[in-house]
Amino acid sequence: MSAAVHPFWLDPMQMLLVSVGVFLLGGLASLLLGGRERAAIRVSGVAGIVGALAGLWSGCRSLVGPVHGFDIASPFPFAHFVLRLDPFSGLLVAVISLLALVTAIYSFAYVREYIGRGVGPMGFFLNFFVAAMLLVVTSDNAFWFIVFFEMMSLASYFLVIFDQNQEAVSAGFLYFVVAHAGSVAIMAAFFLMANVTGSFDFATFRVATIPSPVNSIVFVLAFLGFGAKAGIIPLHIWLPRAHPAAPSHASALMSGVMIKIGVFGIVKVGVDLLGASNGELWWGLWVLFFGAISSVLGVVYALAEHDIKKLLAYHSVENIGIILLGVGVGMIGLAIGSPVLAVLGFMGGFYHLLNHAVFKGLLFLGAGSVIYRLHTKDMEKMGGLARAMPWTALSFLIGALAISAIPPLNGFVSEWYTYQALFAAALSDSWAARIATPIAAVMLALTGALAVMCFVKAYGVIFSGPSRNPHMAEIREVPRPMVVGMALLAAACVALGLAAPIVAPIMGKIAAATAGVPQITLASGIMLIPGNAHQAVLSTPLVAILLLAMAVLPLVLKAALTGTGRPASRRGAAPWAAGYLPDSHMPVTAASFAQPIRMFFRPLYSMRNDLSRGWVWLACAFEGFVAWARRTEPRWDNEIIAPVVDGTENVGRRLQAIQGGDFRIYCLYIVVALVVLLALAVR
Numbered sequence: 001m002s003a004a005v006h007p008f009w010l011d012p013m014q015m016l017l018v019s020v021g022v023f024l025l026g027g028l029a030s031l032l033l034g035g036r037e038r039a040a041i042r043v044s045g046v047a048g049i050v051g052a053l054a055g056l057w058s059g060c061r062s063l064v065g066p067v068h069g070f071d072i073a074s075p076f077p078f079a080h081f082v083l084r085l086d087p088f089s090g091l092l093v094a095v096i097s098l099l100a101l102v103t104a105i106y107s108f109a110y111v112r113e114y115i116g117r118g119v120g121p122m123g124f125f126l127n128f129f130v131a132a133m134l135l136v137v138t139s140d141n142a143f144w145f146i147v148f149f150e151m152m153s154l155a156s157y158f159l160v161i162f163d164q165n166q167e168a169v170s171a172g173f174l175y176f177v178v179a180h181a182g183s184v185a186i187m188a189a190f191f192l193m194a195n196v197t198g199s200f201d202f203a204t205f206r207v208a209t210i211p212s213p214v215n216s217i218v219f220v221l222a223f224l225g226f227g228a229k230a231g232i233i234p235l236h237i238w239l240p241r242a243h244p245a246a247p248s249h250a251s252a253l254m255s256g257v258m259i260k261i262g263v264f265g266i267v268k269v270g271v272d273l274l275g276a277s278n279g280e281l282w283w284g285l286w287v288l289f290f291g292a293i294s295s296v297l298g299v300v301y302a303l304a305e306h307d308i309k310k311l312l313a314y315h316s317v318e319n320i321g322i323i324l325l326g327v328g329v330g331m332i333g334l335a336i337g338s339p340v341l342a343v344l345g346f347m348g349g350f351y352h353l354l355n356h357a358v359f360k361g362l363l364f365l366g367a368g369s370v371i372y373r374l375h376t377k378d379m380e381k382m383g384g385l386a387r388a389m390p391w392t393a394l395s396f397l398i399g400a401l402a403i404s405a406i407p408p409l410n411g412f413v414s415e416w417y418t419y420q421a422l423f424a425a426a427l428s429d430s431w432a433a434r435i436a437t438p439i440a441a442v443m444l445a446l447t448g449a450l451a452v453m454c455f456v457k458a459y460g461v462i463f464s465g466p467s468r469n470p471h472m473a474e475i476r477e478v479p480r481p482m483v484v485g486m487a488l489l490a491a492a493c494v495a496l497g498l499a500a501p502i503v504a505p506i507m508g509k510i511a512a513a514t515a516g517v518p519q520i521t522l523a524s525g526i527m528l529i530p531g532n533a534h535q536a537v538l539s540t541p542l543v544a545i546l547l548l549a550m551a552v553l554p555l556v557l558k559a560a561l562t563g564t565g566r567p568a569s570r571r572g573a574a575p576w577a578a579g580y581l582p583d584s585h586m587p588v589t590a591a592s593f594a595q596p597i598r599m600f601f602r603p604l605y606s607m608r609n610d611l612s613r614g615w616v617w618l619a620c621a622f623e624g625f626v627a628w629a630r631r632t633e634p635r636w637d638n639e640i641i642a643p644v645v646d647g648t649e650n651v652g653r654r655l656q657a658i659q660g661g662d663f664r665i666y667c668l669y670i671v672v673a674l675v676v677l678l679a680l681a682v683r
Helices: 012-032 037-062 087-114 119-138 142-160 166-197 202-207 214-230 239-245 248-273 281-303 308-335 339-374 390-403 410-426 431-463 480-498 500-515 540-562 590-600 602-614 616-658 663-682
Strands: 068-072 081-085
Touching: 012 037, 012 068, 012 081, 012 087, 012 119, 037 087, 037 119, 081 087, 081 119, 081 202, 087 119, 087 248, 087 339, 087 480, 087 500, 119 142, 119 248, 142 166, 142 202, 142 248, 166 202, 166 214, 166 239, 166 248, 166 616, 202 248, 214 248, 214 281, 239 248, 239 308, 248 281, 248 308, 248 339, 248 500, 281 308, 281 431, 308 339, 308 410, 308 431, 308 500, 339 390, 339 410, 339 480, 339 500, 390 410, 390 431, 390 480, 410 431, 410 480, 410 500, 480 500, 480 540, 500 540
Parallel strands: none
Antiparallel strands: 068 081
16 A cells, blocks of 8 residues: 555554654644643643544554554664554554543643643643654664653653652652663663674564573563563562652553553563564563562552552552563463464453553543542542542442453453463463463462452542541532543443453454464454363353343332332321331341341351351461561662662762862863873874
8 A cells, every 4th residue: 555645544654653743743832832821731632632543543553454664764874763563563552542642631621730830841741751652662673762762761750750849759760760770671682682683673683583592681681671661570669659749641641551661562572573482481481470479469569558549550560460461371372382372362461451551541530530629649538529529430430340350341351361361371281381370370360359359448438438528518520521531431441341352353463463373263253262162251242231131130020020100108297117216226227138148048157257267367367468568568669779879869969079160170171081082092
């Protein structure tokens, strides 16, 4: 298809360039508007919507189509500017654009809270941030990849420190240090590959054979570098501090899509560039191990939080772990020569990558709406908000159900495929996979149970029960643009679950193209199939119908048995209570409602109590594990990261001594440098 014959909007690469250009121009215009802050909000938001729509169109057209490229000559042979849109990078472009579209709509009202504090620079950094992410996932040259990666990190750093308070600046500095430490590891990995191939082009990396053990060193360096950006444990220490510090719509982008670029980088290097099928089995086991640890500890840390944005940030660690479980199984499948296992694992990971972006973006926007009205992130100061903010409560509830993997929403579908991938790997010919994957499946089940507990707590404390805010009477629903942004993501949570028989084959094609193996059957009609119908089948539309029937059937039966007519009521008459005057003890309570059931099932309750007394040590062990996790996590920060940060600050302060501001001293420095260089040249 030639761009000279067909309109430019039919070419995904040209639409991607339009998207990037609109984001950059919109950000620059927002910055130049200066004191006209309301105009800056409108310009930044409109540019975000237009750029996101162009990017969404480009990404969706790339999901199942051929690979598209863009190439510009460079005066430097190592800096060959090449962009590449394949199905996997197209998926990331679509996800980034979707979240950018929603946050742009949300920002029309939300950013008004920042008027007087520089909304023009905020719009600049936000649009610049999205453009950099789009260029990172499509760059096909190591030099430009690092350049755009640094641009992305720098833009997000300025968003983290935007409030300019001590907490934000401290969180931003920690994020800056960890992000650039990760960049150093990524650069080292690319330099090792370039040393073997003689080029920085990814196309050269793909066809080259990196000898062992250099390929394993490259993989570990890339995993650590991109793992720091993804927030895997123990490299997550920046995430629960940086995400709460940023504005909420920026937090949605950082948690919803930026950390996914870490997963993208791991797959890019381990599968696309190195070729995991030519690698070692332990690569997949390594990813599986860190995925399992991150998923469990992420939700354990979240359970202890009372800051709503910190709670959501720790759940990002948890869900990155779930994504890595699928990616790890896919890499194991490539290593043992099982294309079905490879596609099933990558498909589960990629599907959860998309789903997490949607429901985590929704939850951060919901949290932002609550903070917008209450001006606090402490859940203990909330309560009863469902009455004052019904649309926010409903949206947050959908996001909470989705992240808890409750059917038929989208989080359930991707976790179901991840389970099926783990079960299939447990039946493979590899003894290491047969040992590791059942353990990972158990840890995934534990993660799911704890996630449900955490979001029952979060939703109940924030939106249910009595209000604990003295200004509850003044609280009302957020403005319409914020409601629309949340509603779009809530609808996406439902659609990606109910339409799973349509979405799953597309994700399977992306997984197969990424792994370089044939496609497998992942859906038939309204049924979901994990490659083999004898292993398991699932129908989310049917599950939705059954759940709806469970809710409607009692009402239908009641109407059929009692009739539709209502007896005439006597207004103003005193209630009749079987001859007794009504008092406060007569209304039905939970205890009185359960009393007949407890009497009927007394043997089962007695058995439960006996078992509870016999297994009380499990509860003690879990409490001890949580206490150990809370004690252990700060040690990495206090004993490793903090000394490095303090040392860097000390070196900087010492170097300030040579900057006295005296022009003569600077001339002396130049003379000394010239003498040293002359001596080296003569020698």
